[in-house]
Amino acid sequence: xxxxxxxxxxxxxxxxxxxxxxxxxxxxxxxxxxxxxxxxxxxxxxxxxxxxxxxxxxxxxxxxxxxxxxxxxxxxxxxxxxxxxxxxxxxxxxxxxxxxxxxxxxxxxxxxxxxxxxxxxxxxxxxxxxxxxxxxxxxxxxxxxxxxxxxxxxxxxxxxxxxxxxxxxxxxxxxxxxxxxxxxxxxxxxxxxxxxxxxxxxxxxxxxxxxxxxxxxxxxxxxxxxxxxxxxxxxxxxxxxxxxxxxxxxxxxxxxxxxxxxxxxxxxxxxxxxxxxxxxxxxxxxxxxxxxxxxxxxxxxxxxxxxxxxxxxxxxxxxxxxxxxxxxxxxxxxxxxxxxxxxxxxxxxxxxxxxxxxxxxxxxxxxxxxxxxxxxxxxxxxxxxxxxxxxxxxxxxxxxxxxxxxxxxxxxxxxxxxxxxxxxxxxxxxxxxxxxxxxxxxxxxxxxxxxxxxxxxxxxx
Numbered sequence: 001x002x003x004x005x006x007x008x009x010x011x012x013x014x015x016x017x018x019x020x021x022x023x024x025x026x027x028x029x030x031x032x033x034x035x036x037x038x039x040x041x042x043x044x045x046x047x048x049x050x051x052x053x054x055x056x057x058x059x060x061x062x063x064x065x066x067x068x069x070x071x072x073x074x075x076x077x078x079x080x081x082x083x084x085x086x087x088x089x090x091x092x093x094x095x096x097x098x099x100x101x102x103x104x105x106x107x108x109x110x111x112x113x114x115x116x117x118x119x120x121x122x123x124x125x126x127x128x129x130x131x132x133x134x135x136x137x138x139x140x141x142x143x144x145x146x147x148x149x150x151x152x153x154x155x156x157x158x159x160x161x162x163x164x165x166x167x168x169x170x171x172x173x174x175x176x177x178x179x180x181x182x183x184x185x186x187x188x189x190x191x192x193x194x195x196x197x198x199x200x201x202x203x204x205x206x207x208x209x210x211x212x213x214x215x216x217x218x219x220x221x222x223x224x225x226x227x228x229x230x231x232x233x234x235x236x237x238x239x240x241x242x243x244x245x246x247x248x249x250x251x252x253x254x255x256x257x258x259x260x261x262x263x264x265x266x267x268x269x270x271x272x273x274x275x276x277x278x279x280x281x282x283x284x285x286x287x288x289x290x291x292x293x294x295x296x297x298x299x300x301x302x303x304x305x306x307x308x309x310x311x312x313x314x315x316x317x318x319x320x321x322x323x324x325x326x327x328x329x330x331x332x333x334x335x336x337x338x339x340x341x342x343x344x345x346x347x348x349x350x351x352x353x354x355x356x357x358x359x360x361x362x363x364x365x366x367x368x369x370x371x372x373x374x375x376x377x378x379x380x381x382x383x384x385x386x387x388x389x390x391x392x393x394x395x396x397x398x399x400x401x402x403x404x405x406x407x408x409x410x411x412x413x414x415x416x417x418x419x420x421x422x423x424x425x426x427x428x429x430x431x432x433x434x435x436x437x438x439x440x441x442x443x444x445x446x447x448x449x450x451x452x453x454x455x456x457x458x459x460x461x
Contacts, residue, residue: 028083031074035059068319069279076277078247084209085249088187093160100158110373111339111382115161116154117355120147120172122347122418124193140347140418144175146364150345151183153369164190165355167347173201180208189214191253191282195232197239202246214253214282215239217273219263226259237276244277251280251321258286258296261303265310274320283311283324287356287398288430291420295430298398301441308392308445329386329394330449337396338381339373350416353381356397357404359413359424376411392442399435399442401428 036059059067073082093114101112122140142150151162162183169176169190180188187210194215205211218224221233243250252273256264263269264283273281285304288295299307308327315322329335336342337354344352350360351372362372372378384403386394393399396407407413408424415421 028074028079031071035070065315065317065319069321072279072319073249076244076247077249078206078209081206081209081247081249084184085187085212088160088185088210092185093187097158097160102158104157104370108370108374110370110379112157112373113159113339113342115163115342116150116159116345116369117163117165117342118142118147118150118345119166119347120164120169120175122167123171124166124168141172142345142347142349142364144178146349147175147179148182150364150369151179151186155183155186157370160186162186162188163342164188164192165344166191168193168196170196170201173204176211177204177208180211184208184210186210187212191216193228193232193236194239195235197242199242202242202248205243205248206246212249212251213239213243214251214280215278216253216255218255218257219260219269220272223260223263240276240278249279250277251282252278253282253284255284255286256299256303256307258299258303261299261307265307267314270314270318270320274318278320280321281323283307283322283327285324285326285398289356289358289427290417290422293430295434298431298434301434301438304438305441305445326395326398327392329391330446334386334388334391334394335381335396338378338385340381340385343372343378346416348416348418351375351378352416353378356395358416358422359408360416361411361413377407377413380407380411390442390446392446393435393439397428398431399438401431401435404428 059070061067073085077085097114101114104112119140120142154160154162162179164176170192173196176188176190180186189212192213192215194213194217197213197215205213215236216228217233217236218226218228224233224236225231240250254264270281285299285307286297288298304327307324311322311324311327314320325336332341335354337344337357339353342354344355344357345364346352346358349364351362351364351367351369352358352360359377361377362375364372367375384396384407387396387400387403388394396404405424405428415423
């Protein structure tokens with residue numbers, strides 16, 4: 001691969017990797033002709049039949065959004081960046097990594113995640129309303145050696161996808177690029193406010209080819225600056241212009257609240273982000289975490305239902321990949337946390353089941369990743385997922401707070417908030433009302449989407 005990697009592939013994996021890289025070259029020769037063939041092949045080899053089938057069918061419609069999105073990777077993206085993304089995301093993280101993870105799951109009897117989210121630092125150059133990050137102390141850091149160790153351990157178990165959050169991860173630009181250099185077989189993504197992306201850093205991204213930013217934006221200028229501070233939106237616009245001009249892949253990360261839900265869910269907003277060059281959108285609903293949390297920002301049931309319908313509508317019309325991490329539970333069998341698909345390691349080294357669940361019984365400085373996956377808290381997640389038969393009520397905090405209370409209390413997990421440790425009863429008190437109000441709406445949507453008798457005959461409820 002040109003650079004040393006910390007975890008060696010087996011001979012069989014090396015042969016498979018060589019063959020899969022040939023697939024990339026084959027695809028580049030004639031995307032229109034060969035992409036459908038590749039998607040057919042992924043159906044059989046990759047275990048993602050539904051997604052690949054949908055993409056293949058969409059790609060065959062030359063006027064459709066899937067065709068426009070996929071083809072844009074040949075017109076808008078640097079060749080080397082596109083190849084690295086395919087090799088690391090599809091080949092290593094999904095296909096070869098999936099086989100390794102399954103072996104570990106069977107052998108160890110615990111969950112092994114697809115991705116690891118970690119905070120290089122708690123420091124941030126902004127102080128957004130309702131954000132917990134600065135409350136870790138603003139001076140906590142995982143060392144380069146600790147970050148490298150997490151990646152090395154993860155790769156041994158088949159984890160090739162690493163995501164940075166914080167704080168603002170780009171405070172640690174040099175170490176992030178250094179890790180991209182050392183682990184070229186991994187794909188790295190960062191949730192970033194975007195204000196530290198400049199020409200020089202974009203050039204480094206273009207050099208290493210395996211780093212993708214997800215830029216946080218709350219809507220247009222008024223909504224973004226309301227939560228993130230005056231001037232933030234214009235800094236984001238500048239960052240996107242640099243990334244698009246240099247043919248780098250980037251996306252957006254949007255937190256919809258009671259204040260900005262209709263803006264985030266508007267056609268005008270999504271069209272503007274697509275025009276700016278965004279290839280994907282991660283959508284989150286606001287969760288009241290930390291002492292500065294604002295429960296009044298939690299989206300109403302009507303707003304969450306609005307986003308449910310809106311994102312599904314846009315998936316059929318907009319050339320951008322979208323994922324709503326609460327309303328899309330049906331596609332991932334509920335909650336993805338607790339190492340089922342991902343976990344979070346904060347800047348103090350605490351290994352948490354989720355970026356929004358600040359409780360832990362393990363620290364990376366005291367346990368290996370595998371030991372943490374087998375700890376009481378992570379096994380409680382493993383043994384209790386999904387937390388609800390209705391996959392539109394996936395979350396143990398926002399949708400099923402009694403489940404979080406049970407897991408924290410029975411495992412002895414401790415609050416990881418550095419300044420204001422939060423009793424689990426105080427935390428769930430902030431979400432109990434929202435859970436109760438969302439339940440009947442979610443149950444209606446779930447019944448309707450799964451063919452209740454009334455719906456089959458034309459129910460409009």
